[in-house]
Amino acid sequence: MNKLLLFSFLGILLGSCSQEPEDSKRVIFAGEIVNPTSDQVVLFKGQQALDTAFLDENNRFVFRLDSVAQGLHHFVHRPESQYVYFEAGDSLQIRLNTSDFDESLVFSGKGEEINNFILELFLTREEEEELINSYYLLEPEEFHKKIDSLKAMKLALLSQIETEYEISPAASDLAKSFIDYGSNISMEAYPFYHRRRSGEGKMHEDLPASFYDYRQSINYNDHNLTYLRPYYNFMKYHISNLAYNSCKKYCDDDLEKANRQLHFNKHKLKLIDSLVTQKELRDNLFRNVAIDYLLRHDTEENTDEFISSFKRYSDNNSHNTEIFTLYEGINNMQPAKDLPDFTVESYDGRKVKLSDIQKGDSVVFYFWSGTEPGHFRNINKRVEELKQKYPAYRFIGLNMRTDLAKWKSMVKTSGLDETEQYWTDDYDQTVQTLIVYDPNKAILTKNGKIIDAFSHLYRSF
Known part of the structure; x- marks a missing residue:
């Protein structure tokens, strides 16, 4: 579809949205999906599915939401998904092609500025991955400068957008969090990846005193960021980093190799329990540790011990069905057993x-x-x-x-x-x-x- 036809289509959508009864709180979210891989789009707030819209004969959909919480949501057109940010009164339209899902996605209408900026941050992070990987070879001071430089460019772009458009404080805070935690992920990952890229046998012991200064402002319980990918991914790296250093400081160096994974992951469970109280983030982090450990296929004895520790810290986890199903499934797939009845x-x-x-x-x-x-x-x-x-x-x-x-x-x-x-x-x-x-x-x-x-x-x- 050329740009003229695209603008015509968006104009039709905007016109139809404007005919809705006036309601300052109503949110309209509509669009067209080229080469659909499903017959529907599902809108989520966190883990909760809010509504489902089916594609019509022209592969278009529309959500009319009389009441929706301000903040970050995501929509799913299986098997893909992407963020969408809503504020009261937004009237957003999208167009995308599933053959190039994220790169082809464009937002327009009321609320487009913050959504297109968040999407650009998401795509930029993917594009930067190879560049950042090359930075892990650098020494800590130079690495820190490179990451700060990438962060400064994104903040400058956000400042420009805030000057040109009316961006709410909440939307601005979300965008800044996306930038900050995206940068902080790299800082947390540095000791591990530097060792791997450089071939050095041990982690950096002499990081500059200011290397982790950003940790002073970490919010471990921000419910607005629970499902923001950079925030969640940062937490995973951060917990692993803290667990490693805690173990290095307080645990024996001669732990049996067969038990290291069990020992390390029990450290992570304990740290999450002590640092995170926000229910959804806490559950998600516990889930991550459990799934990651179980998929390493440790001995049956160690796995049983890990599950006992998991239950002690997170017995009412919202992901328990998935975790214990995986635990049972792994036990059912052990050598010499019959294939499952599938x-x-x-x-x-x-x-x-x-x-x-x-x-x-x-x-x-x-x-x-x-x-x-x-x-x-x-x-x-x-x-x-x-x-x-x-x-x-x-x-x-x-x-x-x-x-x-x-x-x-x-x-x-x-x-x-x-x-x-x-x-x-x-x-x-x-x-x-x-x-x-x-x-x-x-x-x-x-x-x-x-x-x-x-x-x-x-x-x-």
Whole structure:
């Protein structure tokens, strides 16, 4: 769509919004999605789904919200999502193309300035990632200067926007928090990444006294920032950093290697308990530690001990169902156990259990999605290499998060063996049952039994 048509479309939306009954609190959020991957858009405030809007025949949607809390929200058009910031009386329109979701997204209408700025900060952070990675080789003082320089440029741009447009104090504070915590993430990550990039055997012991000055102004319980990604990601790095230094200071250096992950993550649980009281952030941070630890596949004894500690600190966590489902799922996927009772669909439409697919054979199950074409190409190339190297194994592809018709089309046009490809219709159930948190995960089976349910297509062969 050219710019003239785009402006015409937005004008129609604006006109239709202006015909709504006058209400200073009402919020209108509407738009068009090119190449939709779902028939709906879901609006969230934190974890709570506020409303669902279905796409019409022109792939347009509209939310009319008579009462909505001021602040940060996000909308989901599966499998993608992005922020949207609302204030009373906003009338926002978007247009995006799912083939380039974030980069194609544009806000217009009342409230567009802060939303486009937040989006630009989000995209800039992604673009800066390679540059910041190169900075981790620098010594602390020079690294600090580089990060401060990037932060100063963003603050200057925000100041310019505040001069040119009417931005509310709340919106300005949110934007500043996005900038501040985005910068602080890099500072917290520096000791770990410097060691990794430089090849040094230990963490920096001589950071300048001012290196962590920003910590004096950390708010551990700002409910307005709970779902702001830079704030949450900062908290994760920060807690890990504090736990590492606490352990280095107070714990024995000769901890058995087999127990280090358990020990370190128990430190993190204790720190979250002591620092964070805001319920949602607290629950989310506890969840992060639990999921991260469980996916490292520690010994069964250590895992049981970790779960006991987790329950002691966060027994009423809102994510308990997910965490204990993962815990149970990992236990069910241990070597020598049968594959879970999980049903998939064959190319010719038959419902088939995994145990029937691999009965009597040596099989490697791997996973792919039609929403990630780059990964799809790479993984098929890797599987072809492995087929040549391990002819005794059958390699079975399990597709997730793809429309059935699109999956069949991709199998056919890519020249894949239809008898080796299967489709799953429930993404969440697939992830939880087969523990698919890594896109390059593989499950090795032989004679109906699990050999290794946490193998990796690139590292394990």
